[in-house]
Amino acid sequence: MIIRYLSNTENCQICGGKLEYFNSGRKLTCVQCGKKEIANISCLNGHYVCDECHGKGLFDTVKEYVLASKSKNPFEITEYLMSQDNIPMLGCENAWIASGALMTALRNEGTIKVTNRQIIEAMNRTKRQAIGGYCGLTGVCGISPAIGSCFSVILGASCPKNQETATTMKVVGKIVNAIADQTGPCCCKNFVRTALSEAILLVNKYLNVSLPSPSGAIICTHSARHPHGCRESKCSYFKASETS
Ligand SMILES: [Zn+2]
Ligand SMILES: [Zn+2]
Known part of the structure; x- marks a missing residue:
């Protein structure tokens, strides 16, 4: 079928x-x-x-796009991918995009060495913990482990490690917190942007890398697609004229 x-x-x-x-x-x-x-x-x-x-087929689509991207701006990469017709409005495909975009921006920025293999590793780890609907079902939106996977791969975190794992967990905690202020209903597009905005600060704090902020304000073009209803004026990416 x-x-x-x-x-x-x-x-x-x-x-x-x-x-x-x-x-x-x-x-x-x-x-x-x-x-x-x-x-x-x-x-x-x-x-x-x-x-x-x-997400069948889309994982490879996202992977191929990010591996070929030359952008140092994770927002540019995510906005392009999220606006593709075959990327669902809601769903953890958006989490794969978040980890792929952040890793790719770090690779292209160049201060720290990030390989293509590491980008794929972060995306694969994201896939293990990004499960559709679990933002509400356990409180863990897949975009949180998406950002966590980037830090974990770069820092080399794992169970036996100490600071590497602590930092990764603190990063994920911050992301969950930031996303929590944007619920009602959950919106993967908002969550990706909110998580990346927070991730930029954390990348600076823990990895000493300055990634660019969005070039100008992000104005969402997905509002009318939201099956549970867009939060509209409560969402910082909503532009009133978009739905009219
Ligand atoms: Zn049906
Ligand atoms: Zn199936």
Whole structure:
């Protein structure tokens, strides 16, 4: 079955119907690959698409783009990728973009050595902990481990290490905190921008690297796509004229 991403809405990928969020996980079968697993989101018609299938093909798209990018500005990279038609409005594809963009900007800036292999490593780690819907289900939006993975890879953090791991955890804590002020409803586009704004400060503090801020104010062009309703005036990236 070929699943097409809906560029204007982010509802069910199969029928376009509204998504339903369950308080308790249910055993659902992915309509694309047939995998059965406990999950909390399906559409009102019962269609469930597992995380693996949700982002199928897009991981490589994001990876190829960032590896080829020459930009030192992570916002430029993320805004370009997030505005592609096949990148869903909501979903952890946005987290892959965040880690890929931050690592790539650091590689291109050049103060610290970042290899392509490290960029892919950070993205792979992000994929392990960025799970659709878990921003609300456990409090860990995949964009937090996305930024954490960048610091971890660069610092060489792991369980037996001390300061490297402590710094990575502190970074993730800061990102979770920053994102928490932007909920109601969650918005992956806002979260990527908010997380990167915080990450720029943390990169400066812990890695002594100055990455560029966004060139001018970011004005969101995705407001009308938000399936749960854009926060509009509560979101710092919303421009009133955009929806009219
Ligand atoms: Zn459906
Ligand atoms: Zn599947």
